[in-house]
Amino acid sequence: MKKKITKIGVLTSGGDSPGMNAAIRAVVRTGIYHGMEVYGINRGYSGMVDGDIHRLEGRSVANIIQRGGTFLKTSRCAEFFTKEGRKTAYDNLKKHGIEGLVIIGGDGSFRGAQIFSNEYDIPCIGLPGTIDKDIAGTDFTIGFDTAVNTAVEAIDKIRDTADAHDRLFIIEVMGRDAGYIALHSGISTGAEHILIPEKKTSVEDLIASLKEKERRKKLVNMIVVAEGEDFGGADELAKHIKKEMPHQELRVCILGHIQRGGSPSCFDRVIASRMGYHAVECLMEERFNVFIGIVNNKMHYTPLDEAVKKKQRISEEWLKIVKILAT
Amino acid sequence: MKKKITKIGVLTSGGDSPGMNAAIRAVVRTGIYHGMEVYGINRGYSGMVDGDIHRLEGRSVANIIQRGGTFLKTSRCAEFFTKEGRKTAYDNLKKHGIEGLVIIGGDGSFRGAQIFSNEYDIPCIGLPGTIDKDIAGTDFTIGFDTAVNTAVEAIDKIRDTADAHDRLFIIEVMGRDAGYIALHSGISTGAEHILIPEKKTSVEDLIASLKEKERRKKLVNMIVVAEGEDFGGADELAKHIKKEMPHQELRVCILGHIQRGGSPSCFDRVIASRMGYHAVECLMEERFNVFIGIVNNKMHYTPLDEAVKKKQRISEEWLKIVKILAT
Amino acid sequence: MKKKITKIGVLTSGGDSPGMNAAIRAVVRTGIYHGMEVYGINRGYSGMVDGDIHRLEGRSVANIIQRGGTFLKTSRCAEFFTKEGRKTAYDNLKKHGIEGLVIIGGDGSFRGAQIFSNEYDIPCIGLPGTIDKDIAGTDFTIGFDTAVNTAVEAIDKIRDTADAHDRLFIIEVMGRDAGYIALHSGISTGAEHILIPEKKTSVEDLIASLKEKERRKKLVNMIVVAEGEDFGGADELAKHIKKEMPHQELRVCILGHIQRGGSPSCFDRVIASRMGYHAVECLMEERFNVFIGIVNNKMHYTPLDEAVKKKQRISEEWLKIVKILAT
Amino acid sequence: MKKKITKIGVLTSGGDSPGMNAAIRAVVRTGIYHGMEVYGINRGYSGMVDGDIHRLEGRSVANIIQRGGTFLKTSRCAEFFTKEGRKTAYDNLKKHGIEGLVIIGGDGSFRGAQIFSNEYDIPCIGLPGTIDKDIAGTDFTIGFDTAVNTAVEAIDKIRDTADAHDRLFIIEVMGRDAGYIALHSGISTGAEHILIPEKKTSVEDLIASLKEKERRKKLVNMIVVAEGEDFGGADELAKHIKKEMPHQELRVCILGHIQRGGSPSCFDRVIASRMGYHAVECLMEERFNVFIGIVNNKMHYTPLDEAVKKKQRISEEWLKIVKILAT
Known part of the structure; x- marks a missing residue:
């Protein structure tokens, strides 16, 4: 039987979006509530590669739910897309005993997580943090x-x-x-x-x-x-x-x-809080390597390797509304 | 065969909510697009009883989508809940040849519409305009x-x-x-x-x-x-x-x-625009005496006589999130 | 000859007002620029009495100019209005070698500073931080x-x-x-x-x-x-x-x-920055025991013992404007 | 003895700035309070040349104090800078019996007013409406x-x-x-x-x-x-x-x-209201062909022909504050 995950890491990756702080807060507090140790990883995958990792307490995330940006900072990290980069990243996680990851970012970040999780035994959960709402598998993204x-x-x-x-x-x-x-x-x-x-x-x-x-x-x-x-x-x-x-x-x-930028809307704070809560639940229930979406107002889980940009036809209804209402 | 509706009225009733103007605008422009004459009725059912009714053009609703309140004004009208009041209201509609109504308001306003529509041959369409989100049959209300x-x-x-x-x-x-x-x-x-x-x-x-x-x-x-x-x-x-x-x-x-009050959010403007558009579509397609909701991101139609306050159990998930995240 | 002040303390006292953080930031950075050590005193005079005092660096005040409230916290402190309270406060300042104080608050806080400064050899500079704009000697207060x-x-x-x-x-x-x-x-x-x-x-x-x-x-x-x-x-x-x-x-x-509360307006951030800068200049130029105002767009210095609530006749012009414009 | 002015016109000219509506409102209501007829001239001097002029009542300016832009619209008008253009403009004013003008705009608009007033017997009062605050003779401009x-x-x-x-x-x-x-x-x-x-x-x-x-x-x-x-x-x-x-x-x-754009700040609404009130007072007291500023919190009158862009040295104090505070 697999042993329970007790130490997790959380990071934000790619372009920042408002509500990322609310999501981090939810991950941290839900993790601690369930007796876990939670680590913040700075500047996305760069912090994993550089070992820029530090313990977070419940108070570390006080008074951030209303802030734009991400206090863990974010970046795009080319090194993580090399085998050596991921090896170093894994070693850094192991140093802290981190057994599971929550990645808040876009489809590119999810693909990185998937590759990493295939190579190393670290389950990853994705949360869609992007202002563009261009990820298949969720009606909303944090920040849109x-x-x-x-x-x-x-x-x-x-x-x-x-x-x-x-x-x-x-x-x-x-x-x-x-x-x-x-x-x-x-x-x-x-x-x-x-x-x-x-x-x-x-x-x-x-x-x-x-x-x-x-x-x-x-x-x-x-x-x-x-x-x-x-x-x-x-x-x-x-x-x-x-x-x-x-x-x-x-x-x-x-x-x-x-x-x-800017202080997140109520909507983004609420979905970020719900998604962050469920990310930890996923790690506890061994629902691994998925990203969390909201579809028809219910939690929806998509395997990370199916994460793609949404190519969606805009419905005819919407285009007609544009045409009629602006006359 | 029933003849096509060519003259419609629109009103706001009960407490005001942000986005009502966006809904009125959508009703007016969609009606005009389909060749209808559209009449604004002031101060809710009071304007129907008093005959405070005037023709609206496409330009009448220019530059209001971003305004809070309702430029048609609103009220609660005790008289409309008497038989005599409704008779006078009907006579006033007939003077202008109005054959269909769009009512933007809460469940109380919808019940009034239902009674009126049972007595007189004026089909009514309801749009949920209330900040409280307490109407069964829709995930969102205009203004919440x-x-x-x-x-x-x-x-x-x-x-x-x-x-x-x-x-x-x-x-x-x-x-x-x-x-x-x-x-x-x-x-x-x-x-x-x-x-x-x-x-x-x-x-x-x-x-x-x-x-x-x-x-x-x-x-x-x-x-x-x-x-x-x-x-x-x-x-x-x-x-x-x-x-x-x-x-x-x-x-x-x-x-x-x-x-x-206040300028409506993007979300409220969008759902108000969509709902207003569909209200006119309902009148054209003879889907009468319903109110329009959005359920699972699709239009949803509930008969007006089923309009009730939502008595909903708040899900355990939400209450747990409150407890865990605020520690 | 008096020796130059090299260590100063800064605190916020009384009701909080937006822009207090901008004022603290200006005091800290101007102090450091002039080679001083700057100490933050928490919760107004309470922190002086309790010894809740800590060193601030230039980075301690990064990213706070836009925040409402005061990160040093504030309070009203009854103990400081006793002889014993002030003695303890003085001892705590001496422990850190603090030789001058900047107090951001209202007229009550200024009177406290005056009493303290009369008893002990600690020059005090006041900055008017109150939303009420009710202090004689300045056209504007931080937060109004x-x-x-x-x-x-x-x-x-x-x-x-x-x-x-x-x-x-x-x-x-x-x-x-x-x-x-x-x-x-x-x-x-x-x-x-x-x-x-x-x-x-x-x-x-x-x-x-x-x-x-x-x-x-x-x-x-x-x-x-x-x-x-x-x-x-x-x-x-x-x-x-x-x-x-x-x-x-x-x-x-x-x-x-x-x-x-709320993020301070541009106006409040600018006057708070200017006043904070001049508070340190006052300590350097031995312009002691004054509070800083802006009168006719120029810095204005009022002795702390003249700090009183403004009892001002509202001009007839203003009352006439109210009457005429609201018709 | 000169006869009292009883009909005035008001216009906005040049780039729009937030608070122009508040200024128009103050001119209209103060004029009416003093028994005048007030005319709105659309699109700046263009409306004078085209005769786009209409009577305003107290209610015409209800509910506009909080709106950005200018409901009288604005423009730059090349024709008004020709002799013929100004002649036509004058004829149009005379048609309505307009005897005085209030112009809300920048220094260019004031120069136009000066030329016009030199040629024709129409006294003009300027109000500084520009976001750039670049007019000598006032500490503040409407919109900055x-x-x-x-x-x-x-x-x-x-x-x-x-x-x-x-x-x-x-x-x-x-x-x-x-x-x-x-x-x-x-x-x-x-x-x-x-x-x-x-x-x-x-x-x-x-x-x-x-x-x-x-x-x-x-x-x-x-x-x-x-x-x-x-x-x-x-x-x-x-x-x-x-x-x-x-x-x-x-x-x-x-x-x-x-x-x-955007809803004007409290500050801009207040100075616009005060300036608009004083514009009418000027016309009544025959303080002609000036523009109104606020200097040291008092009304200040500058002859229109001295209206120039402010060429001001930014004070050393400000530049030092920039340097020190951003370290």
Whole structure:
């Protein structure tokens, strides 16, 4: 019979997202509640390779649930994707007697965990921490709700100016592979057009629609563009519109990194807390090498080796709503 | 064969909630898109009884998606719950040729709609607009997410002071029949105790736990209390604690009406937009006298005469998370 | 010749206010820049009496400029107002070799510092940290701007609901002796009436004005009341109005402790930084036993023994603006 | 004897800034209080030239004090800077009997007003509405405080990510001719370096300082750059640093138009209300062709023909504070 896990490590990996601290807190306190020792590993897999590992108490995670970023820091670590790097990482875990890991990050981080877990006898549990919501196997990721609210608040501010000047604004939001931030923030702010990676951008249709709106004197227009949209993002689009409609006053705003930070929303804190709690439960119940999602409001477990970027068709309903509501 | 509905009315009823404007906007624009005339009815059923009804255009709802409250205003209307009141209301609708209604409000408003629809040939569609999330038949209601984020931001501020002074705070949030706001905002802010209507308050256990925390010098404590909690709310609780622990420094905050207002969150704007769109679709497809919910991320339709307050057991998982994470 | 001060202590005392952390940070880093050792004293004068004193480095105050509350914690300390208490406090300072003090707090804390400094050879510099802005000798206090913005955001939310329901709201803000929060937040939110301690409340005039507004169907009204207003605060006022105008729908909101916390505004961070910097300069230039204010945008120094609550007549201009703009 | 002014117009001109609506509201209500008729002129001087002028009532400006942008809209108007344009504008004013104007805008708008007033017998009063605070003759401009708070909130979010990744961020804020937004937001967020138009950028010093910080492992750095800084803004700077320190991870954020919009801060609402009130007083007291500022907390009147961009030396005190506090 396998012996019970009594020492676990927790780390955040890849791009930071709001709610990661809430997830760490839940892992630490649930672990301690069950009599475990919990170790924080700094800067993602880099801290495993460098041995930057330290014991966490219940109080270590006091007063962090409301903070953006991650107090364990994060990074991408090339070394961990080499055999030697993983060997060193394993040796460092063993030094502390760590027998299980919780990794908070995206699909890339999960793949790293899977490789590591195949080579060494360290079960890994993944928690989806990414603002992009682009992981199959969960309806929500930790950070998406906050990021999209940040985008919405920023676009609301821009609309004040757009209205005051009757100007066209092109606003670029994050989302290299997924258009969720663009779609949600665009619908929420009444954007006239939303360009996303999941759908080929027809720039001709866009220009035609802008010209039609100009004819009926609809003056304020906002276009929300995901950075991964295929025409080339906000700057390219602006150049093209300028060429086709030279008299059109237009401005570009690239929201950028403000979307990653900030105090997490209630939603992100709650799902991070639930997921962190269940990560430790998984280690206790030997439900190993899965990442935890929420599907239809229930916990959902996907094997780490099935972790992939979500390639999802955006439903026709949503696209119709965009079209109808922004008229 | 029934003839197609071409004129519809929309109103907000009962307590206001953030996102109602986004829902109205979606109803108006979807109606117009399908060639309908759309009428706004002011102050809920009162406007129907008084004939305070006016035509809305697409532009009437420009630039309101981000506003709290409801630009159609709302009220509770005793007259509509009399036979004469409903007769007058019906006559006023007929004057404008209105053949269908969309009602945005809570379970009480839905029951009014059901009675009206039984008496007169006006199909009604309900949209759940309430911050309390206490309606069976939907996972979300328009306004809950915003309200709970407002509560969380307020409690975060209070924690700054609680920390600075090592004080106990009792914070009362809204929720006469449902503890959802208390539960979500309490988990999100690391409250030590959460008292809700769904669970009998054991004030002895609470005092015992506070005394135990005092012994181990855990100084900062926050207790989040739903207004409908059975011991008597924040003020009663404070009196009791003062009696049992006379040396304990403690403060009471009643968050009150700030929880109803404010610019709606992205989440509330999106679900309000989707629900508003589907309300018109229901009228077109003759799916009459239902209210629209979202269950497992899909549209869900509940007959209006089944609209009741949700009496839900809070799951054991949630209560365990509260207990473990706030240690 | 007096020898140069090389070790200083810093503490926060009395009620906490947003920006205190920014002030501490400025004291610590300016002290270190000038080659001093800087000590943090926890929980105000209590930490001096208990010897709860620890060395601070430049990094100790990293990443706190944006935090509400005070990481040194604060308290009111009765013991320090006894001769024995101050003796113990002095002995504890001497143990660490502390030769000068910076006290961030209100007029009560300054008086304590003055007494202490008269008895022992420890020069004290005061920084005005209070949300109430009720100290003579400075145009601004650390925390006022943040508190008043918090009040404004809360009242804006309440207005959404007031508008939606055509209701009268009575909103109580902080200010036991001073009406600045009420005055600024009331003007900023378009409150119809503002009741402050500096001006006798004529409840008859208030009722007359409400009745007059009722006659011309001005339905939405907000009354902002400072807690120290002489009629008895929001609850008393509500009772009185209910008696005189029984049909009037009205609600009371007491904003309470949310006004103390939260991330400080830019304004508060900047003045806290400037004041903290000058506190150390004062100790270096032997400008002893003063508190630092900003008057006409310049640093202003008031002897600690002249620190008193500001009893100021609110200018006629302001009262006229309230009256005219809220019509 | 000159006859009393009884009809006035109000407009917003140039770039929009938060608080303009509060200023319009104050002008309208103070005018009406004094028995005047008040006319709103849309889109700045363009509306004067086009005759886009309409009567405003007290209720026209209800519920706008909290809104960003300007409900009268704004623009830059080339035509008004021609003799013919101004003639048409004058004729349009005369049609409505307008005898005095209040212009809310920047120094360019004031110069337009001066020219107009020299040619035609229409006294003009200016109110400084600009986020840049770059007008001589006033300590504050309407919109600056809000803009700088927006910048601070955005930079706080970016710091979460900067901390999580130990990255260098270069953040560009608005300010073509003035560094006030950069200076205030930089001090408030603990930026290591602040580059402003008022001071020549020494890129060599900057690189030297970054290298020195790297040596002592200070990993997180933020540089705040005003868009008008002379080295070429954030993008140029990033290129240069990349060349000199190729291994340095760095990101650029250009905050852009979010700084113009949003609900005005309490401070901006209060000064806008005071200034708007005094604008009408000026017209009544025949204090013509001035713009209104606040200097040392008192109203200050500057002749319109002396309106110039402020060319101010940033005080040594401030630069020293930046240097010391960010260590």
